[in-house]
Amino acid sequence: MKTNEIPQPTESELEILTVLWEQGPATVREVNDKLNERRTDPKEIGYTTTLKLLQIMFEKGLVTRNTDARTHIYSAAMAQTDVQRNLLQRLVDTAFQGSAMQMVMQALGDHDASTEELQEIKALIEKVEKLKSL
Amino acid sequence: MKTNEIPQPTESELEILTVLWEQGPATVREVNDKLNERRTDPKEIGYTTTLKLLQIMFEKGLVTRNTDARTHIYSAAMAQTDVQRNLLQRLVDTAFQGSAMQMVMQALGDHDASTEELQEIKALIEKVEKLKSL
DNA sequence: ATTTGTCTACGAAATTCTTCGTAACCACAA
């Protein structure tokens, strides 16, 4: 069987997934509220808009849902890191000609990293180097 | 003055920009050919499709063009690294909750890096650390 | 001069994504 065929979430779908990853399983109402809380744009997202998106996402397999009760409970169908991995891969392919390292270099150069983060990254590099030497 | 207000290129527009970055200034015909060469999808992109896209990109300011001759010459209006920076920033914001370092960590973990690349990254980190200590 | 091939411009269809209005349903309270 095909293990993946994960449809790429759109921008809006990603926002919803983010809420589900942060909150865990949630109702449409909860997702919609969080969505509106976190946005800068004063314009509110309508309840049925969120509902519709969740229904579409269910059809795409991006979320699962429990319909036992009248009020359905939605959950993200995939781990956040898996989706991040896909999006990252796509960006590397489309914008960095497949060179993930070029992208890493750029990210390190552009963004401020705390001393702790730099340590973490160095530690990770050490680990990767050790693995390579086997 | 605002240095940017760069419209985000769409997926198709990014493909075209990539060709222009690789080839340098080019005609519609050249861009269209390269576009079709590099794609896996057997379905060809029509000439007028590329033409139209370039015209739209010109209006958005994504490309410049020289119309002295009958056959126009298009050029990317922005440096590749600037566009990469924007796309990267967007991905970090939408998929990594603003944590560029988390994204870097994931990229380092997922992708194979050569020993040389790892050295480069380490060197960059040293540089960043030196800067921080001032 | 006429044909042939290539070019630009432009409208519009096709596709995908986002948003919402409306209907139908159900539970609970008055």
Added chain:
DNA sequence: TTGTGGTTACGAAGAATTTCGTAGACAAAT
């Protein structure tokens, strides 16, 4: 019973993106 409020389903409008057909212009060859 009769609302009142909250819920799902669904069609369809709206918006953004991608695609292409067609018309008109121009240049070079016949």
